[in-house]
Amino acid sequence: xxxxxxxxxxxxxxxxxxxxxxxxxxxxxxxxxFTQNNGDELMAMLRNPxxxxxxxxxxxxxxxxxxxxxxxxxxxxxxxxxxxxVIFSTSSERESIARTRELGATLYITKPESYQDLKKxxxxxxxxDWEAFKRDGKDFVYRMx
Numbered sequence: 001x002x003x004x005x006x007x008x009x010x011x012x013x014x015x016x017x018x019x020x021x022x023x024x025x026x027x028x029x030x031x032x033x034f035t036q037n038n039g040d041e042l043m044a045m046l047r048n049p050x051x052x053x054x055x056x057x058x059x060x061x062x063x064x065x066x067x068x069x070x071x072x073x074x075x076x077x078x079x080x081x082x083x084x085x086v087i088f089s090t091s092s093e094r095e096s097i098a099r100t101r102e103l104g105a106t107l108y109i110t111k112p113e114s115y116q117d118l119k120k121x122x123x124x125x126x127x128x129d130w131e132a133f134k135r136d137g138k139d140f141v142y143r144m145x
Contacts, residue, residue, distance in 0.1 A: 039065030
């Protein structure tokens with residue numbers, strides 16, 4: 001990772017945003033978190049940098065524009081076609097997982113229930129070599145080891 005790393009985290013739950021931000025800060029203080037409350041806010045930030053994200057964490061169930069719609073819109077853009085997009089949702093439904101994979105998500109994570117598990121998940125994801133990452137069936141859904 002370079003001197004800094006920008007993550008956009010889009011979730012309509014302010015508590016989830018705060019916990020996510022705190023966990024990432026404990027992992028690496030050189031990672032900057034930019035939060036958005038819905039898909040429209042995320043799309044506006046993507047269209048009007050700086051900053052530009054190195055990675056996006058995206059909730060699915062949000063008002064205004066949900067995560068499925070945002071994912072579809074991001075992947076239609078040549079500029080963001082290869083950017084890692086991590087679905088970060090409470091849903092573990094097979095249909096949601098399959099749909100996000102079809103729409104071009106890079107990784108699917110069901111939000112962990114404990115803070116320690118959240119830190120482990122985020123540490124694991126932030127240390128992935130995204131250029132070598134293969135989005136095949138077994139690697140698409142994150143499984144804590």
